[in-house]
Amino acid sequence: MAMTDDQWYETEQGKAADSFVETAIALSIVLASAEVGAMVTDKLGPLFDWLMTNGESLGAPAEGIEDIRASKRYLDMLKPELAAAVRYSLIVIGACSAIEGFIEQFIKSRIRDEPSQLDGTDFDAVTAAQRRSVSDPTDAEQVLDAQYRVIKGSPTKGLKRADPKPPPHDGFETMLSTVGRGGPTPPMVARDVNNAYVLRNVWAHNAGYADGNFTANAPAALSVPVGALVTVTRGDAQRYLSVIMTYGMIVANRERNYHGLGPIPMTGKPGETEWGLAYHSLYT
Numbered sequence: 065m066a067m068t069d070d071q072w073y074e075t076e077q078g079k080a081a082d083s084f085v086e087t088a089i090a091l092s093i094v095l096a097s098a099e100v101g102a103m104v105t106d107k108l109g110p111l112f113d114w115l116m117t118n119g120e121s122l123g124a125p126a127e128g129i130e131d132i133r134a135s136k137r138y139l140d141m142l143k144p145e146l147a148a149a150v151r152y153s154l155i156v157i158g159a160c161s162a163i164e165g166f167i168e169q170f171i172k173s174r175i176r177d178e179p180s181q182l183d184g185t186d187f188d189a190v191t192a193a194q195r196r197s198v199s200d201p202t203d204a205e206q207v208l209d210a211q212y213r214v215i216k217g218s219p220t221k222g223l224k225r226a227d228p229k230p231p232p233h234d235g236f237e238t239m240l241s242t243v244g245r246g247g248p249t250p251p252m253v254a255r256d257v258n259n260a261y262v263l264r265n266v267w268a269h270n271a272g273y274a275d276g277n278f279t280a281n282a283p284a285a286l287s288v289p290v291g292a293l294v295t296v297t298r299g300d301a302q303r304y305l306s307v308i309m310t311y312g313m314i315v316a317n318r319e320r321n322y323h324g325l326g327p328i329p330m331t332g333k334p335g336e337t338e339w340g341l342a343y344h345s346l347y348t
Contacts, residue, residue, distance in 0.1 A: 066323060066324040067323040067324065067325060068325075069325060072156065072319075072320060072325055073321055075173070075319075076169070076173030076176065076319050077170055077173050077174070077316070077319045078319075080169040080170050080173060080178055080274070080316075080318075081166070081170075081312070081316035081319075081328075083166070083169075084162055084163070084165070084166035084309075084312045084316075085309070085312070085313070087158075087162040087165075088159065088305065088308070088309040091158050091159055091162070091305055092305065094154075094155065094158075095152075095155050095298070095301055095302060095305065097132055097261060104182050118292075123203075125179060133260070140141075140210060141295070144309040145293070145295055146272075146293065148255070148296070148297070148298075149267075149272055149293065149294070149295050149296045150228075150272070152296040152297060152298060152300060152301035153263065153264075153267035153272060153296045153301075155301040155304075155305055156260055156263050156264050156296065156300070156301055156304050156305070157264050157267060157268055159260065159304060159305045159308040159309070160232075160260060160261060160264040160308065162254055162307050162308070163257075163308045163310075163311065163312050166312050166315070167236055167239065167240070167315065168212060168216075170245070170315060170316075170319070171212060171215060171240065171242075171243050172208055172239075172240060174243035174244070174245065174319075175208060175211060175212075175243060176208070177247075178243075193330060202345070205272055215242050215243075216239060217235065217238075217239075219227075231258045232257060232258055232260075232261040233249065233255075233257040233311070234254075234259050236257075236311075236315075237249070240315065240318075245315065245318045245319060247314075247318050248346065249311065249314055250339075250342035250343070250346065251337055252336075252338060252339065252342050253307055253310055253311055253314070253343070255312075255343055256303065256304060256307040256339070257307060257308060257311050258281075259282075259286070260304035260307065260308055262278060262281045262282050262283070262286070263282075263286060263294065263296065263304065265277070265278070266278040266282075266294050267294070267296070272294050273291060273292065273293055273294070273295075274289065274290050274292050274293075274294050275290060276290060277295065278290075282294075286300070306334065306337065306339055307339050310330070310339045310340070310342075310343050311329065313327070313328045314343065314346065316328060317346075317347075326347070327343075327346070327347045330343050330344070
């Protein structure tokens with residue numbers, strides 16, 4: 065069904081896409097502010113030293129100077145490379161959470177729009193079993209949650225996830241194909257979505273220290289031995305946030321194309337990047 069841009073942004077899919085882009089922009093702002101935080105942290109050490117030396121003569125209470133001394137001890141224990149990696153890894157973790165939330169809302173909205181699209185598929189029988197696992201089978205949202213768990217590959221009640229688990233991008237595409245919205249992704253975008261999750265997982269699940277899973281899947285630029293700290297730079301955070309944002313826009317564009325609309329514009333500096341050029345290549 066043909067729509068205008070304004071009409072599309074009023075649909076559930078359009079609202080989900082809009083929220084996703086807003087979250088990505090917010091993460092970009094947080095990324096920029098992380099640099100300010102780093103500069104403040106760098107200046108705190110000398111400031112604390114000065115206050116400990118001169119605070120008493122300036123009339124500062126003894127307990128206040130002791131608090132500063134304790135803070136300085138903690139600051140001295142904080143390794144700069146660890147502090148930076150923590151700041152920037154949180155951006156990557158946030159970006160991965162944002163794309164997961166967007167795809168969940170996108171798929172659920174497609175099922176709400178066309179519930180019959182799962183009829184007669186492998187998911188039909190499985191979701192029938194899932195309906196029996198919810199507390200209220202007449203609650204449409206509970207049933208929808210059960211259907212989504214099956215599509216995601218994490219059902220309950222003895223239904224097992226396929227093993228081995230596919231790379232994140234491939235998993236997303238399999239999920240999207242169940243509601244008719246799978247499609248092509250530029251290879252470098254698919255690759256870096258997967259790389260973002262390699263980085264996300266080692267920080268979310270292993271405090272940033274490389275394990276066997278990380279070393280087996282990490283790109284060469286991030287590779288470190290097992291047990292070593294996986295550093296994350298501002299450039300890493302910017303790259304993976306941008307690539308995940310690009311992938312989300314590609315998914316949204318599949319729904320826009322269905323309604324006769326062109327792709328979401330990517331202009332300015334983002335459009336001139338490697339992933340920006342790959343994005344444009346899909347639509348020219």
